Amino acid sequence: xxxxxxxFDLWVYHKAExxxxxxxxxxxxxxxxxxxxGARFWQIPSDFVEEEEEIETALQRVLxxxxxxxxxxxxxxxxxxxxxRRFKEIQICTVYAAQVQxxxxxxxxxxxxxxxxxxxxECIEKLNFRGLLEGLFWTKKYVTDAxxxxxxxxxx
Numbered sequence: 392x393x394x395x396x397x398x399f400d401l402w403v404y405h406k407a408e409x410x411x412x413x414x415x416x417x418x419x420x421x422x423x424x425x426x427x428x429g430a431r432f433w434q435i436p437s438d439f440v441e442e443e444e445e446i447e448t449a450l451q452r453v454l455x456x457x458x459x460x461x462x463x464x465x466x467x468x469x470x471x472x473x474x475x476r477r478f479k480e481i482q483i484c485t486v487y488a489a490q491v492q493x494x495x496x497x498x499x500x501x502x503x504x505x506x507x508x509x510x511x512x513e514c515i516e517k518l519n520f521r522g523l524l525e526g527l528f529w530t531k532k533y534v535t536d537a538x539x540x541x542x543x544x545x546x547x
Contacts, residue, residue, distance in 0.1 A: 447546050
């Protein structure tokens with residue numbers, strides 16, 4: 392079995408009146424039928440870092456696909472592993488965060504049919520997967536609601 396360390400999650404957020412709201416994307420029926428036995432669920436932007444690509448470039452590429460621009464990019468200092476049935480491999484997923492200026496409507500691809508900007512507690516209620524829940528927890532702890540700004544984790 393293959394081990395792929397080039398996977399990342401990107402927690403996109405904005406702050407309205409000091410409260411972070413996070414972007415969630417809802418799986419399209421087409422993607423659900425093809426890869427998940429029809430199950431639909433909430434997830435976040437994610438992708439693979441291409442060979443020889445810098446992580447900042449990969450994060451900006453994913454944001455551009457969604458028609459979003461980052462004010463800042465952050466390393467969240469969290470990674471998790473999971474089995475990806477689509478690629479038949481174990482993946483190591485690193486977690487990052489991107490702050491955007493305002494909650495604009497992201498461009499949706501065939502993989503997602505809906506989106507929403509949700510506060511932390513609503514995200515917890517909507518998410519199913521351990522990796523996403525853990526990634527959100529550490530994003531909140533080190534980036535969006537940190538007691539101090541961890542400038543050492545800021546990428547851009």
